[in-house]
Amino acid sequence: MNKRNIWQLAACCVGTALVTAVGIFTVEGVLLQNLTGSASESLRFLRAMHLVKQNYNGDVDNHTLYDGAIKGMVESVGDPYTVYLNRKDYKQLTEMTDGSFGGIGIVFGKRGDDYIVISALPDNPGAAAGIKSGDIITAVDDKETRTMNMEQVATAIRGKQGTEVTLELKDKEGNLRKVRVVRQEIKTQSVGAEMLPNSKIGYIRIAVFNESTASDFAKEYKKLEAAGMEATIVDLRGNPGGLLDTGVGVARMLVPKGPIVSVVHKTGAKEEYNSTLEQVKYPLAVLVNHGTASAAEIVSGAVKDTKAGKLFGVKTFGKGSVQSVYPLDGSTAVKVTVANYYTPSGVSIHNVGIEPDVVVELPETAREDVQLLAAEQYLKEQLQKK
Incomplete structure (x- = not known):
């Protein structure tokens, strides 16, 4: 077989493969389009995950990849109250709305880039340590909060009863201070x-x-x-x-x-x-x-x-x-x-x-x-x- 025939055969094989691929992606594309609203974006996501799993020089855990993907997707909307709750976050949220949860007894919100204390609940460790409404939480255990989302800040503050957490706070005059608080079970007498x-x-x-x-x-x-x-x-x-x-x-x-x-x-x-x-x-x-x-x-x-x-x-x-x-x-x-x-x-x-x-x-x-x-x-x- 001469070179010309070899190239013709190769071209035929490639053509057949492309037709098959087009057929597959047309069917899958319709399904992805109906499910996600964008077949091309869904395929881009799947390709990124495949490339990481195939080429990353280290161990790759499927659950961790999906956890990160969901977190990034949810938080990309840019609303501080729209967040992904992992196992720990979801458990703590359930405990809090039931009226009893672990932590220091403060509630905060986000205004711009700042995490602001809305309330230090009376008769709880945060209030006893001098944390006040209006304080800005700039760091938790020396980790700057500007790199964290709301649930991450909340998770960092909560923890096992009897353990300590250190908050860096900025008051209304811009003065910084550090407050060490011992975590306790928080009871909210409504x-x-x-x-x-x-x-x-x-x-x-x-x-x-x-x-x-x-x-x-x-x-x-x-x-x-x-x-x-x-x-x-x-x-x-x-x-x-x-x-x-x-x-x-x-x-x-x-x-x-x-x-x-x-x-x-x-x-x-x-x-x-x-x-x-x-x-x-x-x-x-x-x-x-x-x-x-x-x-x-x-x-x-x-x-x-x-x-x-x-x-x-x-x-x-x-x-x-x-x-x-x-x-x-x-x-x-x-x-x-x-x-x-x-x-x-x-x-x-x-x-x-x-x-x-x-x-x-x-x-x-x-x-x-x-x-x-x-x-x-x-x-x-x-x-x-x-």
Whole structure:
């Protein structure tokens, strides 16, 4: 066989191979297109994984590759609240919403590139160590947080009870300090209440919105009524939020018949949550600050917009998005921002916050709780008008 015939044969073989490949990729391409929306991008992903497994000079674990791929894909949307939850993260998230979890008792959010402490929960190790709302977490155990996502920061802070974690913090004046905290089991008592001394004003503090908050609030509210309550203060300062449903449940006891909050999804579908309360029972004041966020802002926004009461304090944090957790395989999940919520007047407070009706600063050097005193004075005036 001469060279010309050899090349003709080779050309025929290559042609046959290309036809076969085109046939295969046409079928697979249609399937990938339907499944992922882009056959070419899916093939690019599979080729990258194949090249790493085939050529990387070291051990390659399939689970690690897929874990990294999912994490990168989810976080590429650029939303700090949309994250991949590995086995450890998912377990800790479940424990936290159940009302008991390990750590130091702080809740933080992301604003720009900064991780900001929303709340240091009372009677927990973080607050005892001097961590305050507004502190910026710049490093955890000497690892800079700017290289980490939110779940990684949270995972680094949490750990085995009795072990130490060191946080580098920057205060509002830009001063850096390091704080060493011993991790403990964190108990979140959601609701506490009492009658204010020498008055008919009931005081209810909500620390966080977990599974039991709405029912706990209802029980404490009834106790205060039995004790002679004629006006109510609800303290949401430093409350980082939590579950939307429990926030709505509390609002239904405070605001009159009508909208509490509306949740709008990417499709434009709207879910509206309403109150059926015929009228506001007692004069109401709500305390808010920069640590009031999420579900706590749902309650605050409903009170302000419906004029069920007045807000006292300083502007709230501004988290007006809603996340859903989608399990992947029983031990991992993705947490995705699925909607934004709007107050009864149709306002989105995301990254904006809620301005109180009465602005009252609380200096760190203050000897008295001037925000509480302002709310108490307002309610006493309302009771005198009766």
